[in-house]
Every structure is written in structure tokens, then in C-alpha cells.
Amino acid sequence: MKKLLTLFLMLFALMAGQQQKESAKADFNVAYEKFELDNGLDVVFHVDRSDPVVAVALTAHVGSAREKEGRTGFAHLFEHLLFLESENLGKGGLDKLSARVGGSGANGSTSRDRTNYFQTVPNDALEKMLWAEADKLGWFINTVTEPVLAKEKQVVKNEKRQSNDNRPYGHTSYVIDKNLYPADHPYNWQVIGSLEDLQAATLADVKEFFRKWYVPNNVTLVVSGDFDTEQAKEWVKKYFDEIPRGEEIEPLKPRPGVVAATKKLYHEDNFARLPELTYTWPTVEQYHPDSYALDVLTQYLASGKKAPFNQVLVQDKKLTASVQMYNRTSELAGQLQLSVRAYADTDLDIVAEAINEAFVRFENEGITEKDLARIKAGQETGFYNSLSSVLGKGFQLAQYNIFANDPGFIKKDIENILAVTTADVMRVYQKYIKDKNYIATSFVPKGQKSLALENSVQAQVVEEQIVQGAEETFDASIQASYERTSSSFDRTVEPPYGPAPQVQIPEVYETSLNNGLKVYGIENNEVPLVQINMVIDGGQLLEGMDKLGAANLMAALMTKGTKNKTPEELEEAIDQLGASIGVYAGKESIRISANTLARNYEATLALMEEILLEPRWDTTEFELAKQRTISQIRQQEANPNAIASNAYDILIYGKNDIRAQNRLGTIETVNNLTIEDLKTYYTSFVSPSVARFHVVGDISQQDLVASLKGLESRWKAKSVVLPELPKPSAPEKSQVYFFDVPDAKQSVLTIGYPSMPATDEDYYPAVVMNYILGGGGFASRLTQELREGKGYTYGIRSGFSGNKTDGTFTISSGVRTNVTLESTQLVKEILSNYGSTFSDKDLETTKGFLIKSNARAFETAGAKLNMLENISELGLPYDYVKEREEVVQGMTVEKIKELSQKYLNEDQMIWLVVGDAKTQLNRMKQLGFGEPILINNLSGPEKKPK
Incomplete structure (x- = not known):
């Protein structure tokens, strides 16, 4: 969060009188109004007012701390x-409301110190959102019943399994924090x-917690976007005042x-295939004067070709592909972490020496002014990127x-931020890192x-045991019985829509260069x-089966220097432009992307050309x-989600099809690739x-096309047959x-079949059909x-995906193992009954979302x-959104x-x-599709299974 804030702030250097040559627009501003x-x-x-949308974010100053x-x-x-229910919206009310009004989907996040709830909606739904958000604070807690709590405990436990327990290195933060911070x-x-703790939580515990922390004070x-402030004030007072x-x-x-x-701890990780060493030092809380220099320190030490850790561990000693380092600041404390995921079978004591x-190299050389x-050069660009949505502004x-x-x-x-000096960077290194105690995992x-x-002791990690039928049963559909919370007006009446937003499809221009390059653009000066x-x-x-991974390696190498620039010089040239x-390289294409300040566009394009034409x-x-x-x-070999993705491709296409192959290649093909293969x-x-x-x-458009003259003349066309x-x-x-992934805490489900290309006349209608199913x-x-x-x-989600x-x-989903x-x-039952149970109400929700969400489509x-x-x-018209x-x-x-x-036959799927x-x-025999086939040795069936 702190790094995002750093980016957010850079523009205001301009507002505070910082003058830069060819500086950004001086009149660009992020104004706000606050009242209590x-x-x-x-x-x-x-x-x-750039788009007809508004973001509503409710943030409570309460987190795990x-x-x-x-x-x-x-x-x-x-x-x-x-999100589940409130007295006036009813069960699932907020999610249903979000779908009907074309919202981004109500969502939230929790940190150590705050919890936020947010979404972006077309601006005609602002009053509806304020009504709904007020219900969270004043008309919610009575709807939490024992069955509701029991069900949501399971959902959260599944999230923990997915995020921590069923993935490589998922327990690292647990081990670090248990040893970095005292028990209290x-x-x-x-x-x-x-x-x-989640399982032991009682309804009384939960209600006590809510009544203390989820209060207006x-x-x-935050309301951010295209709206009338005076009207919005009236609505805020109407819906929140009496709480x-x-x-x-x-x-x-x-x-x-x-x-x-110093503590050294180890853990044998069921899902890891590479050893990982992490050092953690205690530092300072957010906004502490030293936190700014610590941010610079971590970036200098570990990011980029010139970084000391890259030079020693990656380039010289070849112990790892990269080094991660960051200073995490929170409200009460901070921690600086250095993490090295070493190559297979590498002794971590060798990593520690490196x-x-x-x-030592940093101590001797320090950091230069350059x-x-x-x-700092990239911060302004990052700042503008963080302002690409009204929700991002609201968060800040x-x-x-x-x-x-x-x-x-x-x-x-x-x-x-601007006051950080090279001396500050060395000072905080000496103060918080050099010769200081740390946690090593x-x-x-x-x-x-x-x-x-060496001399590490085993870390205490709680591993869940898989027990069939161990989880409690519940019926979350039971309606709660409670005395309704009073209000000065009838809150069960949903507010009306405001004036319908005027959706403007961006104006597209298109041209072709003489070498065949097709150009598409949208001018946007927000x-x-x-x-x-x-x-x-x-x-x-376009790879051969014996050259798998060639496109991926070629793409990786293209940003590692050019004919006239070493890898370090190229990186520095890009960084200096911010x-x-x-x-x-993907399955079907190679992508070259760039993001730059408008004033540095031509210089950035020149570097793009150099990368493309002079590898x-x-x-x-x-x-x-x-x-x-x-x-x-x-x-990937130990990551259940990656395993599922790779295996599914093989089952869809068959092992002899290039589309079934891992885009990275195999260990054998990558080892055998030569630089001549990449050149070819x-x-x-x-x-x-x-x-x-x-x-x-x-x-x-005029300036853009003119800028491409060099690329047009220098990049010669050749015949390429796909x-x-x-x-x-x-x-x-x-x-x-x-x-089989032994002792997996979740099962990753991937269910589906080869369907139609995106150009099929049924493709988008099928996307519409899928909205209520899983989209x-x-x-x-x-x-x-x-x-x-x-x-x-x-x-869990479902969807159609297609190309030409x-x-x-x-x-796809990750579910509790048992x-x-x-x-x-x-899932089988839902698929079987979907068409026969699809209702007029479902159609209304589908239409409401897919039409009204167009207000957010181009934000x-x-x-x-x-x-x-x-x-x-796909050869779509410029106004294909209107066609859809x-x-x-x-x-x-x-x-x-x-x-x-036609498209949801559960009896014809993988x-x-x-x-x-x-x-x-x-147990999977009981699904009714015969004997399950164990595929751990699957490199692909000779023919796609029927």
C-alpha cells in the first residue's frame, strides 16, 4: 500500500512548485472535499467527470491488529x-443489486489495520449504493445467524487453504510473523x-466485534467519480445520519x-520444488521518516541489472533467477524482507554467503545520485497509472x-519522498540491517x-489433516428471525435510478503501414x-515439438540488451524515462508492451524499435x-493450479498438438535450445x-502515425504462414x-470441453447464457x-474462451478436499438443470448487468x-459493443x-x-462417469480421449 501511495503523490510535486523540463500538465489536479x-x-x-461512473468505498479502521x-x-x-445480507436488502441483496445496476461487483479487502468494501457503478446508481452501504453499518448484524456464520467459516477456511495451505511457500509469512512479533x-x-480460531468463533464473539469496530466514528x-456533490451530501445524510x-x-x-x-528456522514444504531463503528485519511504521529511505534501499539492492543482489546472486554466482526485497510498512510496525528462491538442490548456506x-559490495560502493x-524516475508514470480509475483515487x-x-x-x-538522499539510504542500511538480528526461514x-x-530449527507450522465428513453441516438458507432495527423512514424501499448515463464509445482510428503493420488507436488525454x-x-x-520454449526464451532475451546497448544500459535507458x-510470448502470439509519459513517447518508441529490430x-x-x-x-510441477492448467490443455487437444504444450517448454527442450534456435x-x-x-x-492520430515512419521503413515484411x-x-x-498431489488441502477442479471460436455466431450469445451459470x-x-x-x-467460475x-x-474451482x-x-446437477430452471428474473439480471455495465466498459x-x-x-466493428x-x-x-x-451437456465433458x-x-467413481483415470504420468494421451 505504501508503494502505491508513493506513486500517488508524485504529481503533487508539480503542484507544490517542483518545476521539471517539459513537465506534465500543470492544471492536472485531484481535488477532494471532506466533511463529518x-x-x-x-x-x-x-x-x-471523465466517465459516467462513480466508485463508493467504505473503509473501517479495523484489521487483524x-x-x-x-x-x-x-x-x-x-x-x-x-456482503451476504442486511435487513433492508435481504439475503444476497448487495450482490444481486450490483448485478442489476451493472456494477463491478461488490468486493472488499482486509489488512492488518483496515477493512474496505468497494465497487464502481454507473452513476445513475449512486443513491442505491449509498442506501446499501448504510445498511452495512446500521441494519446488518441482526441478520447474522448460526447457520450463516457456520457457512462463512467454511468459505474463509477454503480461502486460507487456497491462499496459504495448498500452495508452495504458503506458510512463510506465518512463520516469520510468529517469530518477529511477541505473542501479545x-x-x-x-x-x-x-x-x-475461525472454527471456535461464536455468534456472541462475532456480534461483540462488530458492535465495537463497525461504527460511524x-x-x-469515499465517493469518487461523476456525480453532483450537493445531491450526494443529501443522500449521505439521509442514509447514514441516524446510525x-x-x-x-x-x-x-x-x-x-x-x-x-537471530533466529534460523526451516520447514519442509509439501508443495515446494525449490529451496527458498527469506531474511526479515524489524523496521518502522508507515510515514515514519526512515520508511522513505528504506523503500529506496530495497529497490536499489534488488531491482534491476545494477542491483548488488542481482549482480552477485543472479549473474556472478548463478544461484537464483531473481531476488525479491521490499519494506512492508503498516500502522504499528514495519518489516524489511529479502527473499531468494534458489535453483534446485542449492544449499541455502551458499545463498547466505552470497x-x-x-x-559488502553495497557498503563499499553505496548508491550514486544517478x-x-x-x-525516482518511474514514480510519476506509476502515479498516473494508479489514477486510471475513480476507485483507485478513492482508495488513496x-x-x-x-x-x-x-x-x-x-x-x-x-x-x-523528495528529501531522501544517498546518505539517508546508507544511514538506514546501517541502522536497520547491518549487523542487526533477523529472522531467517x-x-x-x-x-x-x-x-x-545450518543450525536451523524446525518451524512450528500447523498442517490440516484431511478427514472425510469432519466439517459441520448447516443450512444457510434458513431465514433469520429478529426484531428489525428502527429507522425514521422505510428503508425497505430501494431508491430509484438517477438519469441514465450517456455512454460514449471511444473514437477508434485505423491505418496500415507499407510494411503491412496494422495500426489501431484511441486518443485519450485524461x-x-x-x-x-x-x-x-x-x-x-510456430515452434517445432523439439524446440518447445523457443518463443518464450526469445521474448525473454529481447529486453536483455540491444546491438548497441548492454543489458544494463538498456534497462537504465528505459528507467530514466520512467x-x-x-x-x-504466449500460446498464439508475442506481445510487446510499453507504458510511458506522453512527453517521453518518442524516446520510448525509439527504444521499442531498438529492442525489436536490433536484438x-x-x-x-x-x-x-x-x-x-x-x-x-x-x-509448476508442484503447483496444483499450474498442474491443472497444463493437464487440461493436454486433455483438450492431445499430446501431439502444439496447443497442448506448456508455453515454457519442457526441461529437456529448454536445455537443448541454442541461441541459434532463437535467432531462427x-x-x-x-x-x-x-x-x-x-x-x-x-x-x-497524426503524431502517432508520423512517429511510426522509422518502424515502417526499417522493419521489413516477410511471409509468415500460421x-x-x-x-x-x-x-x-x-x-x-x-x-494425485499427496496431502493436498484442496482439490482443483477443471471441467469443460473444446467449444467454439470467438468468431462463431453463437459465441457471444453463449457468453450471455453463461452469465447466470458462472460468469x-x-x-x-x-x-x-x-x-x-x-x-x-x-x-468458482465458468466461461467460454475463444480465438479465431x-x-x-x-x-474451474478449488474446493475443500473432503x-x-x-x-x-x-456442478453436474446445476449443469443438468440450468436450462429448465432459468427464469424471467435471471434474464432480467443478465440484461441489467450486461447493458448497464457498458458505462464502465472504457474507463x-x-x-x-x-x-x-x-x-x-476478430475483425469486429468499432461499435461492436452496441451490436452485443x-x-x-x-x-x-x-x-x-x-x-x-446445445453447449452445456454434462455428459460430454472432461x-x-x-x-x-x-x-x-x-470416491470419484460415484460421479457416474466410470472408473477415474490417474494421469500423473500423463504427457498427453496419444489421441484426445473420447
Whole structure:
């Protein structure tokens, strides 16, 4: 959060009198208005009329730090509970309301120190959102019953399994915080809490927690976007004024972590395939004067080619692909962490020696003024990117109001950022890092304890046991019986819509260069940025089966120097512009993206050209890239989600199809690739004849086209023929496939079949049909049944995905291990009954969301780039959004039923489970699709299964 705030502040250097050559628009401003209700509610308004949308964010000054030992996870639990029901919206009311009005989907997040609830809606729904948010504070707690609490405990426990327990290195933060902070320190436990504490929570505990912390005088409401402030004030007072003030809350005082002596701990990680060493030092709380220099220190030490840790650990000693380092500041304390995920079978004591060597190098060389300027150069660009949505602006205002007690803290914060000197950076290193005690955690693969730091002791990690039928049962549909909370007016009446927003589709321009490069653009001067996305068709599709990973390695190498610039010189040239340039190879294309200040556009484009047309083919970087890629492949081998993705592709296409292959390649093919293989790919397939250039930002069409003259003349076209691959067909009958991950705490489900390309006339109608099934978040049946009804999962989704030639329909979720069968049975039942049970109300919700959400469709530069890519790839008209709107308007219940019958046949799908075979494999026979097939040795069936 602190880094985001740093970015947010840079513009105000301009407002505070900082003059820069060719500086950004001096009149660009983020203004706000703050007022307080009699009950203590802080309200902050920000007006932004660039799009007909408004963001509403309610932030409570309560996180895990306000919990009691033994009752952890409550703040995060409330993040969930507050979406479920309130007295006036009813069960699931907020999620249903969000869908009807075309909102982004009500969501929230919890940290150590705050919990927020937010969404963006078309501006005609502002009053509805204020009515709904007020219900959270004043008309909610009575609706929490024993069954509701029991169900949501399961949802949160599933989130913990998904985020921590069922993934590599997921227990690292738990081990660090338990040893960095004393037992009575509020940062000693994790934000998500423990499974035991969550299970032990009583209804009385929960209500006590809510009544203390979720009160107006502990909450900030931010409204940001296109709205009338006087009208909004009336609505805020109407809906929030009569909520009673809570007890006065004493602020907590800063309290740093304590490491009396260096601690070395190890854990044998069931999901890790590489050893990882993490050092943690206690530092200072947010906004402390030293926190700014610590931010610079961590970035200088670990980020980029010049970073001491990169030079020693990555380049010289070749121990790792990268080093991560950051200073995490919270309200009460801070912690600086250094993390090295080493290559396979690397002794972490060798890594520790290299870390010490990198620190010594820094002590001897320090940081130069030029490096300090380079680190700060990207902040202005980052700031503008953070302002690409009204919600982002709202988050920043709330953060300052709560933790600095002033939304206008901006001036002091920017002064602190700009005041950092090279001497400060060395000073904080000496004060907090050099010769100071720290926590060292060694997370090593199971059975490789010998790789841990010498003299490490085993960390205390709580591992959940898989017990069939262990979870309690409940019926979350039971209606609560309670005495309604009084109000001065009838709050059960939903407020009306305001005037309908006027949605303006961005004006698109298109041209072609003489070399065949197609150019698509949208001029947008809301912020002084230009964003570029160039797509070169081909990617992995053009690789040979014995050269898998060539496109990925070539893309990785393109940003590692040019003909006339070393890797370090190229990186520095990009950084000095405050720009970013990336090259990425996917299954079907290679993408080159850039993000830069408008005033630096031409210089950034020149570097893009140099990267594209004058690759360096650096042999040292090539070997490093190969090591990096092999490490990624090894990590995927133990990540249940990556396993599921890779196995699903094989089951869809068959092992002999290039589309079934991992885009990274295999360990064997990557080891065998030579730099000549990359050059061959480059000279054969990187051509403007199969490329599309998309640009959104503060540059006119005339200037943009003129800027491409060099690329037009220098980049010569060649004939590139994309392979014509057969369209895979759906299985004739369903089959269960099982990939065993011993002791997995969740089962990853991937269910689906090869479907239609995005160009098929049924494609978008099928997308519409899927909205209520699994495309509508909390409005979808899969979520309502498996998460809200049963507590089996943290999240589940379904959707159609397609390109010009083929596509898939996929349902995906991570479910509690001991309900793997029950979850798939419920999915099967939902699919079977979907068409026959689809109602007029479902159609109304679908139409409401898909039409009204168009007000948000073009808010950010990223959304506009996505629009251009759809137009260029699929040959869609510029106003295809309007065409799709007509499809939605013309949809009927009968059409939905027809489409579901055609495209949702549960008896002709792949049912893939990645989980614990010893407890779940045999149970899957009961799904009714025959004997499950164990596929751990699957490199792909010779032919796609029928």
C-alpha cells in the first residue's frame, strides 16, 4: 500500500512548485472535499467527470491488529459477512443489486489495520449504493445467524487453504510473523486467522466485534467519480445520519517487532520444488521518516541489472533467477524482507554467503545520485497509472484520511519522498540491517532438510489433516428471525435510478503501414500517458515439438540488451524515462508492451524499435534465461493450479498438438535450445505482416502515425504462414481424470470441453447464457450453490474462451478436499438443470448487468486497449459493443434454454481433479462417469480421449 501511495503523490510535486523540463500538465489536479457527520462518519468526495461512473468505498479502521489472541480472523470474516445480507436488502441483496445496476461487483479487502468494501457503478446508481452501504453499518448484524456464520467459516477456511495451505511457500509469512512479533503483539497472527480460531468463533464473539469496530466514528466513506456533490451530501445524510455513534476508540501506538537474537528456522514444504531463503528485519511504521529511505534501499539492492543482489546472486554466482526485497510498512510496525528462491538442490548456506557478499559490495560502493534519480524516475508514470480509475483515487483518499488523519497529507508525504538522499539510504542500511538480528526461514522441498541453513530449527507450522465428513453441516438458507432495527423512514424501499448515463464509445482510428503493420488507436488525454500493445501472431504455435520454449526464451532475451546497448544500459535507458517495456510470448502470439509519459513517447518508441529490430543475443543472458525457465517449470510441477492448467490443455487437444504444450517448454527442450534456435525463430516469424499495433493515450492520430515512419521503413515484411490446426471436438462421453498431489488441502477442479471460436455466431450469445451459470460472480448459480449455499469453495467460475480458430468452455474451482465428490456432483446437477430452471428474473439480471455495465466498459486505458485488440484480432466493428448490446436486448428465456441444451451437456465433458488421490480418487467413481483415470504420468494421451 505504501508503494502505491508513493506513486500517488508524485504529481503533487508539480503542484507544490517542483518545476521539471517539459513537465506534465500543470492544471492536472485531484481535488477532494471532506466533511463529518454528527455521528463521526468521515466523508470524502472527489469529482471526476471523465466517465459516467462513480466508485463508493467504505473503509473501517479495523484489521487483524484489533483482534484478540485466540479470536483471530474476525476482521477478514466480516469482510465476507457484510456482503451476504442486511435487513433492508435481504439475503444476497448487495450482490444481486450490483448485478442489476451493472456494477463491478461488490468486493472488499482486509489488512492488518483496515477493512474496505468497494465497487464502481454507473452513476445513475449512486443513491442505491449509498442506501446499501448504510445498511452495512446500521441494519446488518441482526441478520447474522448460526447457520450463516457456520457457512462463512467454511468459505474463509477454503480461502486460507487456497491462499496459504495448498500452495508452495504458503506458510512463510506465518512463520516469520510468529517469530518477529511477541505473542501479545497484534501483528503476531495472520490477517486471515487460523482454522482453529475461525472454527471456535461464536455468534456472541462475532456480534461483540462488530458492535465495537463497525461504527460511524471508525469509518471513512469515499465517493469518487461523476456525480453532483450537493445531491450526494443529501443522500449521505439521509442514509447514514441516524446510525448511532459507537464507543470512542483509542488509537494504537507504534510498536516494532523484536528479534533479540537471530533466529534460523526451516520447514519442509509439501508443495515446494525449490529451496527458498527469506531474511526479515524489524523496521518502522508507515510515514515514519526512515520508511522513505528504506523503500529506496530495497529497490536499489534488488531491482534491476545494477542491483548488488542481482549482480552477485543472479549473474556472478548463478544461484537464483531473481531476488525479491521490499519494506512492508503498516500502522504499528514495519518489516524489511529479502527473499531468494534458489535453483534446485542449492544449499541455502551458499545463498547466505552470497547475500553477505552483496551487502559488502553495497557498503563499499553505496548508491550514486544517478541511481537515486533513476529509482525516482518511474514514480510519476506509476502515479498516473494508479489514477486510471475513480476507485483507485478513492482508495488513496481513504488511506490518507485514516492513517494520516488528513486526505491532504499529500504535501508532507511528497516532501519526505523528495528529501531522501544517498546518505539517508546508507544511514538506514546501517541502522536497520547491518549487523542487526533477523529472522531467517528456509523453506525446502520435502525430504531435503539438508538444504536449509545450518543450525536451523524446525518451524512450528500447523498442517490440516484431511478427514472425510469432519466439517459441520448447516443450512444457510434458513431465514433469520429478529426484531428489525428502527429507522425514521422505510428503508425497505430501494431508491430509484438517477438519469441514465450517456455512454460514449471511444473514437477508434485505423491505418496500415507499407510494411503491412496494422495500426489501431484511441486518443485519450485524461492523463499524460501513452500505452502501447503490439501483438505479433504466432507465439508457441510456430515452434517445432523439439524446440518447445523457443518463443518464450526469445521474448525473454529481447529486453536483455540491444546491438548497441548492454543489458544494463538498456534497462537504465528505459528507467530514466520512467517507462516500462516488456516482451512476452504466449500460446498464439508475442506481445510487446510499453507504458510511458506522453512527453517521453518518442524516446520510448525509439527504444521499442531498438529492442525489436536490433536484438543483442547476449549469451550470458541466454543461459540465465534458460535457468530461470527451468526453475519456473519445476515450480509448476508442484503447483496444483499450474498442474491443472497444463493437464487440461493436454486433455483438450492431445499430446501431439502444439496447443497442448506448456508455453515454457519442457526441461529437456529448454536445455537443448541454442541461441541459434532463437535467432531462427526471430528471422523466420517476427514480421509486421502478422502484427497489430494498438495505442491508447495522450497522442493524436497524426503524431502517432508520423512517429511510426522509422518502424515502417526499417522493419521489413516477410511471409509468415500460421499453421492451420484442426478444431478439437468434444468428448463423446464424460470421463473423470485425477492427478494425485499427496496431502493436498484442496482439490482443483477443471471441467469443460473444446467449444467454439470467438468468431462463431453463437459465441457471444453463449457468453450471455453463461452469465447466470458462472460468469456473473456472486450473481451466478455456481457461486450461490457451492460457496454461499454449501461453503465448499472460496470461488468458482465458468466461461467460454475463444480465438479465431477454436475455443473452450471451462468451469474451474478449488474446493475443500473432503467434499471433492460432493462438489462435482453439485456442478453436474446445476449443469443438468440450468436450462429448465432459468427464469424471467435471471434474464432480467443478465440484461441489467450486461447493458448497464457498458458505462464502465472504457474507463481505463487497459479497457480501451482490450477493445482495440478485439477489433483487430476478430475483425469486429468499432461499435461492436452496441451490436452485443442488441444481442442482449433480444435474448429470451427460450433462447437461453436452447443455448444451454446445445453447449452445456454434462455428459460430454472432461472432469479433471487435481488433489489427494489416497482419500478422493475412489470416491470419484460415484460421479457416474466410470472408473477415474490417474494421469500423473500423463504427457498427453496419444489421441484426445473420447
